[in-house]
Amino acid sequence: MSWEQALLIGVLAGSGTYLVMHRTLTRIILGLGVLGNAVNLLILASGDGPGVTPIIGQEGDFTDPVPQALVLTAIVIGFGVISFLLAMAYRAWTIDGNDEVEDDIADRRIARHEQSPDEGDAT
């Protein structure tokens, strides 16, 4: 792995993680997309350096074809999942007009319990 690759993967992973920390679903999805690209580049970098096309009949120093096959699969899976998430974000937006990720039920109950300890348990 060259230092340029390492730097690129680091920057992508960092910015992806930053975006995922947000509360709006759109940013989370963008973050997951960026994070996914960082991981895909890491797969690509896990093989050896560039070389001759690995086809029967060729001679010389071959590139490793396995990471390329892996990364192709990973890209397709990532694409499918991100599309599904986008559909979910759209659905969330049509239901209540925003795409913020809400607190879960237990969190909300605890928050209510802190405000008024007597009524908090009725969910």
Added chain:
Amino acid sequence: MSALLPLVIAVPLMGAGLSLLAIRSRAAQRAISVVCATATTAMSLSILIGVDRNGTEVAAIGDWPAEIAINLVADRFAALMLTISSTMLLAVLLYALGQRTDDERSRWYHPAYLVLIAGVSGAFLAGDLFNLFVWFEVLLIASYVLLTLEGNDGQIRAGTTYVVLNVIESFILVTGVALIFAATGTLNMAVLPERLAALPDGIRLGLNLLLLIAFGLKAAVFPLFSWLPDSYPAAPSPVSAVFAGLLTKVGVYAIIRTQTLLFPDTNRELLLVVAGLTMVIGVLGAIAQSDMKRILSFHIISQIGYMIMGVALGGVAAISATIFYMLHHIPVKTSLFLVEGIVERETGSSTLGRVSGLARRSGPLAALFLIPAFSLAGLPPFSGFLGKTAVVTEGLEQRSWWIVGAALAVSLMTLVSMLKIWGGAFWGAPDPMPSNGEHAGILRKHPLMSGVTTAVVTLTLLIAVFAGPLYRFCERAAIDVTDSSAYPTAVLP
């Protein structure tokens, strides 16, 4: 090579395709699902019998040499998990047909369900780390669809957490896989043990932790469990029954494979601590809840702790105890969710306090709940007692006193939280008082649902009755699993 190994994956996948073609006819979709699920169950059973008789079966896809092929491998452990999971998937499918809810009427239910079957089968059989990741993704994507099928507010909210966390989990898993490939130059699980053993300790530790975090999130172990009790209750009952019974156990299966085959004897102390905390925190969560589905969801977490405890203790006896525990846990947990589904169908709610006096209204339904509930808590003579005794005995043998103490205390607390459901939903006066006409019995009103539930509960009783031969089988499976040279010798010629 056995032709059945690829077929248990291919048949449900082809069924999913056909089901999409038959999207206009619900009857055709149902027929396709039932045929495919039955065929998968029958094939898994025949694989199980074949593997027990002749030893590990391997299918090298594309007929490449075993070192470079993407292998499907069924040893006794994989075949056992495959059989129990496909049986449960078939049972829950029939239950869903009987329930006739809106989800099952959705055109996308059956294709997604069949893809889920294929994904689970593939994950158990994968003989290659990347292939394992792909089958994980297949079953996860199917589970995303099933979880958010109605697309209502609650499901979207729970689904968002579930999907986002699982996508991050996949990234961690792929990172681990990529780094393992960079370090060893292979992903074949038969070649990996030798190459991983040659790596420096620090690198092995890092790679092992990456895989443990990814699979641990899937299995919902402490501290990676918070998504589970929030997302599972949002799904309709038959779907959450499958999720509860199976999906976390696929994660446990992957952890067992990683810790015995790829990284034997690494991180055992860490796993033991994690196991203890998973048990205790899971059961404390269960006690604090007031909704049946949420209580049962927290129980999944604490039960996962027992399985991880067996993995952490290591050795043939502890691994066979874990395998037996998984074998017992899958049908027990599924049946509890199935009973919950009948309750919800009958009363329209799963919140304790809104449901009460069910025992007065239907004795048999109460019995169907009590048997798996006692079994989960570990009371004799049910299967859970045998599973827990096996795990705890091994803990005593290895003198890990505190984990044994935790296991026993958690068992007691499980019973307490089960009694909470019992006291809330089943005991007491029926509310509202049923009129005379309603005494016909809840079970008779939903024949298919109660038939399937009874069958699954009977299965858990049979596991207790035939515990002797089953346990001996689990021991043979554990010998395969713990002997790290058995798997490579079986796969490589």
